[in-house]
Amino acid sequence: MELLPGGRKARRDHIFEETAMTITAQMVKELRDSTGAGMMDAKKALTEVNGDMEAAVDWLRTKGLAKAAKKADRVAAEGLVGVAVVGGKGVAVEVNSETDFVGKNADFQALVRGITTAALNAADLEALKAADLGGKPVETALNETIAVIGENMTLRRMASIEGDSVASYVHNAAADALGRIGVLVALKGADNGIGKQIAMHIAASNPLSLNEAAMDASVLERELAVQTQKALEENAASAKPKPEAVIQNNIIPGRMKKFLEEVTLVNQKFVVNPDITVAQAATEAGVEILGFVRMAVGEGIEKEKEDFAAEVAKMTQG
Known part of the structure; x- marks a missing residue:
């Protein structure tokens, strides 16, 4: 602890307590619901990042305690x-x-x-x-x-x-x-029924974009940061660490490839026939997917939440 002029001790712990965000039970529950993490892990994640929900999701993922959470799951x-x-x-x-x-x-x-x-x-x-x-x-x-x-x-x-x-x-x-x-799916070529099948796939799988080129660059950057940190931490904790070149040139690119296969429409496994990708299904049907729209009620809107005790208290006032 630092000494101030006159020998007084700096009260950094006190200052931290005043400025740190209070982690509420509702915040922990929201993070648990969106990631599937345990209660104590969710609380620790929120504490580590001072209550930032998105950063808490990333913290859990770097520790291998959660999958990527979609905002739509929390609205x-x-x-x-x-x-x-x-x-x-x-x-x-x-x-x-x-x-x-x-x-x-x-x-x-x-x-x-x-x-x-x-x-x-x-x-x-x-x-x-x-x-x-x-x-x-x-x-x-x-x-x-x-x-x-x-x-x-x-x-x-x-x-x-x-x-x-x-x-x-x-x-x-x-x-x-x-x-x-x-869901809407635009095709190049005549639709012979494959269009509705792809639309149903999109409704179920909720891809982030048509392909890698159409994906928001910030999403790719965030995922790369998560996978890089996760790989480095796992390697540091391993009894037989791999050379950094292997981590950077093989493991991280491999994980990013898997991520893109999971979230880009053309690379996803087709729900009608999981042995092929959506792109392969379209090619076999003689069409090309030009784009899609998936619109879900309430996507991106968060309702104001109020705990039950506060709601009862409000009802009994006045």
Whole structure:
């Protein structure tokens, strides 16, 4: 411990206690749910990185205590995704609501279906809000439905895709072309049924990108950092350490190759026939995959969480 002028001891421990983030039980539970790590491991990870959730995931992974966590696994929101395809163009639209009951409401379903159809001729989300729906702007129709149902709703996003042919699939369907997950696949060549199979694969496997070239560079950098640190720590702890050249030229590249095989669509094992990749299945069907859209309700939205005790306390106040 350092000495200050006059011989006083610096109170670094006290300062640390004041500035360090408090690790709550809710944070530990969230990290456990998203990674499958044990309670004590999750708490230690959060403590090591001062409560940074993403850094805690990486810390657990470098110790071999967790798999990569997808943000979608940690989010919650309600509503529906609608899909529509006309010729070589497909669109997907997400409309959020406060509760899952609204997804079963006929008025809400009609609204989402109408908005999705209007999206076929809209360039972006702002254009979609102003597009015509039954003689009025989509945004007005949305507000009127909010007044009727009595629950807040949001037209959150849209995505479109084009190709020689476009296939669609809806998972957990609430009605025709409406559900919790909507998928579009654009193909070069005539679709002979392979498009829907690939769309179903995407719904189940949730690839991060079409291929390595289409992947966000920051995702690759983060994964490389995790795999490098993990390999170095494992090698340092090994009774028979390998030369650093082997680690850098063989082990780390091998792990990155495996990562890409797991998260890029064309390299994933095809769920219909795991003996071949999705790219091989497309080639055998005489088509090329140009791109895809996978839109899941609530993706990227985190609901505010409140512990039960706080909720009860709030109800008894006043």
